[in-house]
Structure formats: structure tokens, C-alpha cells
């Protein structure tokens with residue numbers, strides 16, 4: 298199906314194009330801003346973590362993020378791998394004093410590379426990864442940069458599980474501050490619903506605790522408003538007992554994709570809270586639609602619940618089985634093979650309608666290479682949709698909405714424009730079904746229009762909190778609120 302290019306597509310395209318153009322103009326966009334070198338040297342004294350600058354042996358590894366493409370291939374002036382809140386405060390101060398960009402990174406999984414920047418300061422929280430569990434209170438206290446797999450592993454010996462996403466490497470703060478959806482969202486809600494408190498360093502270097510009783514305006518905003526308000530250093534969140542997990546992947550040939558995704562949509566429209574699922578269409582290897590399912594109800598009921606999928610005919614793969622531990626869900630694959638370059642855009646569907654399904658299947662067939670994939674994450678039913686929209690800043694809680702990721706991977710640099718062009722055109726076509734919305738953690742674009750699409754009804758209240766805690770907009774690498 299040919300896709301018309303619109304003004305919005307042009308704007309979306311310019312994300313990659315602008316980055317590529319800047320890169321080619323001077324070897325690449327960032328120069329490492331040697332001008333702030335003396336200020337970086339002053340910061341070294343007493344800094345407990347690591348300071349990494351261009352020319353250091355580990356610089357290229359330290360600047361790399363999860364997605365590798367022209368948009369995310371940035372050269373910061375310094376990567377401040379902070380050991381604690383004191384380091385964080387000093388790194389913020391450096392960026393403010395030197396008037397250079399500031400990026401905050403945990404797991405580095407941002408779709409649009411918000412965890413890095415050119416010529417500025419990257420606050421890397423990955424070393425702030427301590428976790429302590431209070432099993433009696435069912436509470437975890439975790440460093441902001443802990444990868445979600447480590448939090449899951451720390452809670453597992455107590456039979457407890459946090460609400461986390463499907464990817465083991467996503468950073469805890471980046472995940473929770475954007476809302477945070479995963480296999481337990483039907484039964485327990487969004488991750489941000491379970492935040493008890495957050496310790497934050499604000500733009501002016503103050504250490505704040507945000508909770509229901511302290512800085513409650515900030516606490517409300519942090520639960521869905523993303524990285525707009527400060528650097529979270531420690532998060533305290535609730536954990537839940539999960540008695541059993543039955544999970545795995547049922548895959549069908551791509552030729553059956555329409556039928557399989559319709560069955561997936563029907564299944565999830567009436568899904569019990571304990572069932573979560575996503576469908577991933579891939580062209581790598583044996584092209585297929587992979588339906589990952591996670592059932593946390595009675596194990597004996599799983600067969601009946603999944604009958605509509607299995608009744609479709611012979612799947613090419615069916616790995617659904619009781620798992621030894623919740624952490625084993627991280628091994629569930631959506632297919633695909635590693636590529637040198639990868640790019641992605643997030644979209645939102647109000648509902649997985651037959652028209653949207655046709656569009657998705659048609660668009661995958663038009664992808665330029667075998668590294669293309671489209672994922673349909675169905676998190677939205679049950680507990681996550683029962684929380685009032687204004688209870689937290691995360692108000693995008695429409696039942697049966699679907700979060701989409703459109704991704705491509707390629708190996709030869711020359712294949713990049715065709716791949717990113719396909720992502721853009723697919724994203725543009727999906728907007729007819731997106732109701733003008735986007736999930737903060739699945740971004741596709743930057744700018745005011747995108748931020749309003751993320752926060753809509755909560756935008757004004759969030760902007761007011763932004764004026765209080767970050768009046769000069771130090772924290773911009775996010776769905777940025779105009780204060």
C-alpha cells in the first residue's frame with residue numbers, strides 16, 4: 298500500500314535527516330566541546346564516579362546507547378558516570394554554568410536517544426544500581442540506574458516481583474518516570490502507580506524527597522511526566538507476590554498474520570487481568586508473527602485462556618509453559634537477529650481495529666530489508682485502566698489501546714535512509730489510528746506537539762510543576778514541557 302508523504306512525515310523524517318546532515322558536515326555533529334575542558338577538570342576533584350571525555354579509551358563504549366543510528370550517535374563533551382547524588386549535583390552544575398546540553402541516562406534505551414547529547418554533559422546513572430529489599434513491607438529501594446532485570450533478581454528470593462517492562466536492560470528511573478507498563482500491568486497497574494517515593498536532585502542542586510507527603514506536586518509529576526523535573530537518584534517502590542508465571546511464545550507464519558493478530562486483538566479485548574500479551578511481526582529468519590503471552594493466574598487455566606490462539610491452526614512454535622521464575626519472561630523473544638544499526642519509533646493505537654491490522658501487515662510487507670519489525674504491546678486493560686487519569690501524571694489509560702514500536706535494523710550504512718524512511722512512512726500511516734496521542738516511553742519525535750500528545754489533559758498541571766522545579770528548563774532531553 299503506497300503511503301502519502303505529509304507535512305508531519307516531513308517533520309518526522311527531519312529527525313534522522315537533520316542528525317545525518319550535521320554528522321556529515323563535520324565528520325559528525327558533536328565535537329566533544331573542548332572549550333569546557335577546564336571546567337570538567339575542576340569537576341574531577343572529589344568526584345566519586347568516573348569522568349569520561351573524548352580521547353579516553355572507554356569513550357566510544359561509554360557514549361553508546363541501545364539504538365545505534367544517526368539520531369543517537371552523539372558525542373558528549375563528558376560522560377559523568379555518577380556514584381551518588383553529590384556527583385549528580387556537580388554534573389548538573391557543570392552543564393548549567395557552561396550552558397551546554399544536559400542528558401540523563403540510566404539504561405540508555407530511549408527510542409530517540411534522549412540519554413545522550415552532542416557537546417554537552419551526560420549524567421550516566423548506571424553505576425547507581427544498589428538494591429535493597431524489605432520483604433516484610435514488600436518494598437524495594439533501588440538506585441535510579443538499576444536495570445530492571447537486577448531489581449527483579451533481587452526481589453525473586455522473597456517471592457516478590459516489581460512491575461517492570463519486557464526488556465531486562467531498561468533503566469528503572471527512565472521506565473517508571475514515563476509510566477512503566479509490563480506483564481503485570483493488567484493485574485497491578487503501571488510501575489508509576491507503585492512508586493512510594495523518589496529522591497531527586499533538582500536543577501539548582503537541591504536534594505529533594507518526593508512522596509505523598511513531601512513535595513507531593515513533584516511526586517505527582519514524576520509519575521508519568523518523564524525526566525522533566527530533575528535527576529532521580531533513588532526510587533522506592535512496592536513489590537507483589539506472584540505465585541506462578543506461565544509464559545512463552547506462540548508463532549505463526551507471516552502469511553497467517555492477519556488472522557493471528559485479529560485473534561490476538563479479540564483475546565485481549567476480553568482478557569482477564571492476569572493475562573498480558575504482545576504480537577511482534579518480523580521478517581528475519583523465518584518471517585512470522587510471534588505472540589508473547591504472560592499468564593499469572595492459576596497455571597491450570599492457561600490452556601483454556603489461550604485456546605483461541607492455539608485454535609488458529611498449527612503454530613510454527615509454541616513455547617508457552619510454566620516458568621521457574623518471573624525473571625525468565627525476559628528470555629521471551631520477538632524474533633529478529635542483531636544488526637549493526639537499529640532505529641525505532643513508538644506509536645499509539647486507540648484500538649487494534651481490522652483496518653489498523655491490515656495497515657500493519659501491509660506496511661511490514663513493504664519494508665526494504667529483512668531487519669524490519671513491528672511490535673504491538675497490549676498492556677491496557679485491568680488494573681492500569683482503573684486508576685483515575687488525574688491520580689498521576691500518567692493519564693493515558695484507555696482500555697484496549699495498543700502501544701506500537703516500528704523498528705528496523707541494517708548493516709550497510711547506505712541502507713539507513715531506506716530503513717528510516719520506511720519507519721517514518723509507517724509511523725505516519727499509523728497516526729490515522731493514534732487519536733493524536735503517544736506514550737511517553739515510546740516516543741517518535743521531539744517538540745511541543747509531541748509533548749502535548751504525551752501529556753494532553755495533564756499538560757498544564759505538569760508545566761506548572763516544571764516552573765517550580767526547573768524554571769530555566771535545564772532538563773530538556775525528554776517530552777519537554779515548556780515552563
Ligand SMILES: Cc1cc2nc3c(=O)[nH]c(=O)nc-3n(C[C@H](O)[C@H](O)[C@H](O)COP(=O)(O)OP(=O)(O)OC[C@H]3O[C@@H](n4cnc5c(N)ncnc54)[C@H](O)[C@@H]3O)c2cc1C
Nearest residue numbers: 402403404405406407411412462463464468471478524529
Ligand atoms: C527493547 C525495549 C523494550 C522496552 N519495553 C518496554 C516495556 O515493556 N514497557 C514500557 O513501558 N517501556 C518499554 N520500553 C521503553 C522504556 O521504558 C523507555 O525507553 C525508558 O525511558 C528507558 O529508560 P532507560 O533508562 O533505559 O533509557 P535512557 O535512554 O537512559 O533514559 C531515557 C530518558 O529517561 C529519563 N531518565 C532516565 N533516567 C533518569 C533519572 N535517573 N532521572 C530522571 N530522568 C531519567 C530521561 O529523560 C532520559 O533521557 C522499552 C524500550 C526498549 C528499547
